[in-house]
Amino acid sequence: MKRVLITGASSGIGLQLAIDYARDHQVIACGRDAAKLQHALDNVACHHLCFDIGNRASVLAACADLPPLDLVILNAGTCEYIDDVKHFDGELFERVVRANLVGTGYCLEALMPKIAPGGQLALMSSTATYLPFSRAQAYGASKAGIDYLANSLAIDCKPLNIRVSNIKPCFVDTPLTQKNNFPMPGRITAAQASNYIRRGLAKGKREIAFTPIFVLGLKLLQLLPFNVWASLQKQQEENA
Ligand SMILES: NC(=O)c1ccc[n+]([C@@H]2O[C@H](COP(=O)([O-])OP(=O)(O)OC[C@H]3O[C@@H](n4cnc5c(N)ncnc54)[C@H](OP(=O)(O)O)[C@@H]3O)[C@@H](O)[C@H]2O)c1
Structure with missing residues (x-):
């Protein structure tokens, strides 16, 4: 059975x-809260590993003795919005960038040596990086960083026979988006997102962006002059 770390x-x-990979893969499920992880995966046959991705020592210690991995999905992340740019919250910015981008770097340090030749690495970006969104300075910047990281890694991992995928989901119904108080067009379920991701990874796609109709909409909106988009x-914010 192939071994996947998430x-x-x-x-x-x-x-x-x-849950989905555990049906036919050996899964190493990672979280920072052992009790929450245990509760969430109560009936799922998988190994648990606890670390805070924002803490380098914790990541390196937890991953030190892992066996070779066939697939690593660096999915952990968070989202917080900057409500008042005039009083820019630097601590919020640091929290988000640390969890989404710096933490990914710590995971790469710990896990790159574990990925077997022929293996795969997937990073979690977002469709938010197609356009600048109001209040998303911290989240968008962290995910734009992931885009660059994934693309640059893809170049250097190719000779190592490790495929790199960049995952860019639309709105997905999860605790992360359940906090949002604005319209989320085209929101899909986590089960649908998992299907898109697993299908894309099975095909070794470099970019796994979904849903196709949502991505097409964003790509068309990219054609607007910046001032019109702004x-x-x-306007959308005022109507909310
Ligand atoms: N939902 C969407 O619409 C959407 C769209 C595009 C991209 N994404 C990305 O998809 C990924 C998963 O998001 P989700 O919607 O599934 O959110 P979620 O339900 O809030 O899950 C986030 C996961 O990341 C973990 N995590 C957060 N900070 C961590 C840290 N410092 N150390 C270790 N684990 C940490 C959380 O652990 P705890 O349970 O301990 O907090 C949780 O398991 C994120 O990278 C997000 O940016 C989501």
Whole structure:
């Protein structure tokens, strides 16, 4: 059986991926809260690994004795919005970038040596990086960083026979989006997201962006002049 490691497996998309892969893979499900992970994966046959991705020492210690891995999905992440740019919250910015981007770097340090030749690495970005969204300075910047990281890794991992995929989901119904108080067009379930991701990874796709119709919509909106897009964003915020 192939061995897959998934971070952020205590909730949302990561939890669904752990449940789905556990049917025919050996799964190492990672979270930072042992009790939450245990509760979420109560009836799922998998190994549990606990670490905070924002803490380098914790990541390195937890991953030190792992066996070779066929697939690593660095999914853990968080989202917080900057409500008042005039009083820019630098601590919030650091929290989000640490969890989403710096933590990914710590996981790469710990896990790259474990990925077997012929194996796969997947990073979790977002369709949010197709366009700048109001209040998303921290989240969008962290995920834009993931885009670059994934693309650059793909170049250097190719000669190592490790395929790198960048995952860019639309809105998915998880605890992360259940906090949002704005319309989320085209929101899908975590089960649907897991299907898109597992299908894309099975095909070795470099970019796994979904849903196709949502991505097409964003790509068309990219064609708008910036000022038109910016006023649309502000109008939407006023109507919310
Ligand atoms: N939902 C969406 O619409 C959407 C869209 C695009 C991209 N994404 C990305 O998809 C990924 C999963 O999101 P989700 O919607 O499934 O969110 P979620 O339900 O909130 O799950 C996030 C997971 O990441 C873990 N995590 C967060 N910070 C961590 C840390 N410092 N150390 C270790 N684990 C940590 C959480 O652990 P705890 O349970 O302990 O908090 C949880 O298991 C994120 O990277 C997110 O940015 C989501």
